[in-house]
Amino acid sequence: MACGRRGPQSSFERLHVALGEESARVVFDEPGEARCGRGAYICPALVCLDRALKKRALGRALRCTPLVDESALRVELLKRLDARWKRESGGR
Numbered sequence: 675m676a677c678g679r680r681g682p683q684s685s686f687e688r689l690h691v692a693l694g695e696e697s698a699r700v701v702f703d704e705p706g707e708a709r710c711g712r713g714a715y716i717c718p719a720l721v722c723l724d725r726a727l728k729k730r731a732l733g734r735a736l737r738c739t740p741l742v743d744e745s746a747l748r749v750e751l752l753k754r755l756d757a758r759w760k761r762e763s764g765g766r
């Protein structure tokens with residue numbers, strides 16, 4: 675994990691590098707999407723995303739220097755946090 679926290683994989687969000695035609699970008703995994711390339715896990719928390727971005731832990735974990743759209747990643751993480759919260763607090 676980017677921050678050293680341990681736990682089941684389902685309690686983390688996974689990021690991976692998507693290879694585009696001209697550049698590599700860091701994006702979150704989509705459910706059901708084939709997982710290609712190296713991934714990195716972060717806690718579902720903005721502080722952890724920020725820490726990973728600051729320390730460039732992602733580039734190290736992913737072994738490249740991809741483009742990182744920080745604001746897009748933050749927005750996406752917030753969406754995922756919201757979905758997690760709904761899953762966990764909603765009825766089953």
Ligand SMILES: [Zn+2]
Nearest residue numbers: 677679717722
């Ligand atoms: Zn963390």
